[in-house]
Amino acid sequence: MTTDLLYSMATSVIFLSSTGVVLSVILIFAEKKILNYGPCKISINEGEREYTVQGGSSLLSSLSENEIFIPSACGGRGSCAYCKVKVLEGGGMIGPVEEPFLSPEERKDNIRLSCQVKVRNDLKIEIPKELFSVKRFSGVVEAKEQLTYDIVHLKIKLLEPKEISFVSGQYMQLESEEYKGKEAVIRAYSIASTPSQTDRVDLMVRLVPNGICTTWVFEHLKARQKICLSGPYGEFKLSDTQAPIIGIAGGSGMAPIWSIVNYMIENGIEREMTYFFGALTQRDLFLVDELEEVAKKHPWFNFVPALSNEPEDSGWAGETGLITDVVAKHFPDTSQHEAYLCGSPGMINACLNVLTKGGMPEENIFYDKFA
Amino acid sequence: MVGSENLSFIGSLALIFISAAFTDNVLLARFLGMCSCLGVSKKVDTSTGLGVAVIFVTASTAALNFLVYKYILIPLGLEYLRLITFIIVIAAFVQFVEMVVERFSPKLYNALGIFLPLITVNCAILGISLFMLNKPYNFVQAFFFGLGGGFGWFLAIILIGGIREKIKESALPKGLAGPGITLIIIGIMSLAFVGFSGMIKI
Known part of the structure; x- marks a missing residue:
């Protein structure tokens, strides 16, 4: 009885594993034979760069193999829609996974999700230049x-x-x-x-x-x-001119300004700069001691923290009021300055307003809007 | 004599097809393939896509599994392994078909491509292959059984898809929207399909 059971168990195991192996071998072989697209050429920005890749994988992974990193958060599942690129030729039809992520304008512009475009033939695509670096x-x-x-x-x-x-x-x-x-x-x-x-x-x-x-x-x-x-x-960086700088940033928007100030110190750039740090109350301020230290050491740097919501009896001796008003008070005439802004779209728009009113040409105002 | 025999054979094929599609409707009478039906039946065109893919796969895998059963499992005395063997055969077949379609018909792949992997684990397909063994069918009859079963599923899902497209505009109680109302619709439709059940007996 037990030998019978053992026998049937053994045959089942042997049968199932051999079927599995045979079918997998057939499939692997078929994949090699059937899904072989040969080498395909990807031409970027009208031939600015050209890569020859083995066809069959997604455009996203083919590009990253060649060290071009299209932003992608979901790992190619087609759910984050960050990996949009312009595919001018050879992209094939828009697949059902991409459809919900592409607006009518994007379709007209040949925008595709690069994780869903499979490289099956030669491709012509366009990507922003900065992605090369x-x-x-x-x-x-x-x-x-x-x-x-x-x-x-x-x-x-x-x-x-x-x-x-x-x-x-x-x-x-x-x-x-x-x-x-x-x-x-x-x-x-x-x-x-x-x-x-x-x-x-x-x-x-x-x-x-x-x-x-x-x-x-x-x-x-x-x-x-x-x-x-x-x-x-990003294109937000210090210009090559010698114009005095007005920096305006609140909260985490300080990061690029902090980097720029430290860069200027390290490289001995002594361009006049005033940094307005806008915050609600004292508990929103940070790195104040460090910035005041910089201002003490370097005559070209001024630091102006300004609070808009500080209670009057708190003992705050610095500037109060909206950051835009504080800037206007310090620089009624901004026509000779350059401005560097970092913050929410609302704050940037308000600053643009005040600065251009003071006579600053818009091309001298640099900013990153973070929503 | 030969002619009438042929006729009766063709008649039996038609009968098998109709009974598999209507009286034994795999979705509405057997409640198989429910998960993909609930997931995909929001629109008629996606329902059609999945339905066509199911027809193709049920018909081919019923025939394929018939051969596997008759010429491999029975001679080896391994009939009790039919369930797991059929699953493997279906999965491998769907993979293979996906590859062929992708390579040779990008258009078809675009329309059906995402549905094929869904089908690999669709219980309706496995169900039809297993039900086929309960009847004394030959190869051609098995194929028609699969074809009819797939067609029945296709019919059911586009009907449900059509109703769901209509019902999207109506004011449903919040808790019923989505899968809830769909299950109720399927229940009512399957009551209607009970009407077919006395029609044919094979």
């Missing part, structure tokens, strides 16, 4: 320091690649991980460290209520944790 980094959080109750300073040491080259004012895209049913997302944060520190990037992250990435940073990200980020992106 963008790399994807892995790093480790060395420290997560509380700057205020709702802003942290992330100090990230780069692991792979080990070094980054950027200009003060540029930003990185931080990839959050999945948590509690929230999907992985990518969010942009300006670099607060200086370009001379090639092995690291520091970011300042402000907690946005219900923000997917910022909540992840505040509640789930721990020191020593490994993270992924890509960059550098």
Whole structure:
């Protein structure tokens, strides 16, 4: 009886495993034979760069094999829609996965999700030039320091690649991980460290209520944790002129200004600069001692913190009122200055208004709007 | 004599097709393939896409599994492994078809491509292959049984899709919207299909 049972068990196991093996071999062989598209040429920005790749994988992964990193948070599942690129030729039809993410204008512009476009033949695509110098980094959080109750300073040491080259004012895209049913997302944060520190990037992250990435940073990200980020992106940087600078930034918007100020100190650039730090109350201020120290040491730098919601009896001796009013009070005539702004769209628009009223040409105002 | 025999054979095929599609409707009488039906039946055109893919796969896998059963499992005395063997055969077949379609008909792949992997684990397909063994069918009859079963599923899902498209505009109680009302619709429709059940007996 037991031998019978053993016998039938053995035959079942042998039969099932051999069927499995035979079918897998057939499938693997078929995949090699059938899905062989041969080498395909990807031509970027009218031949500015050309790559020959083995056809069959997605455009996103074919590009990243060639060290061109299109932003992507979901890992190619077609759910985050960050990886949009212009596919001029050879992209085939828009697939059912992409459809919900593409507006009628984008369809007209040949925008596609690069993770859903399979390289089956030669392709012609267009991507922003800055993506050529963008790399994807892995790093480790060395420290997560509380700057205020709702802003942290992330100090990230780069692991792979080990070094980054950027200009003060540029930003990185931080990839959050999945948590509690929230999907992985990518969010942009300006670099607060200086370009001379090639092995690291520091970011300042402000907690946005219900923000997917910022909540992840505040509640789930721990020191020593490994993270992924890509960059550098952005055109926000110090100009080549000698015009005196007005810097306006509140909250985590200080990061690029902090980087620019430290860059100027390191390189002995003595351009006149006034930094207006707008905040609600004293508990929203940070790095004030450090900035006042800089102002004491370097006559070209002025630091003006201004509070808009501070109670009158708090003993605050500095400027009060809206940051725009404070700027207008200090610089009624802004026609000879350049302005560097970083903050919410509302704050930027208000500043644009005040600065242009003071006579500043709009092309002398530089900013990154972070929604 | 030969002619009438042929006729009766063709007649039996038609009968098998109709009974598999209507009286034994795999979705509405047997309640198989419910998960993909609930997921995809929001619109008629996606329902049609999945339905066509199901027809194709049920018909081919019924025939394929018939051969596997008759010429491999029975001679080896391994009939009791039919369930797991059929699953493997269906999965491998769907993978293979996906590859062929992707390579040779990008248009069809675009329309059906995302549905094919869904089908791999669709219980309606496995169900039809297993029910087929309960009847004394030959190869051609098995194929028509699969074809009819797939057609029945296709019919059911586009009917449900059509109703759901209409019902999207109506004011439903909040708790019923989505899968809730769909299950009620399927229940009422399957009551209607009970009407077919006395029609044919094979």
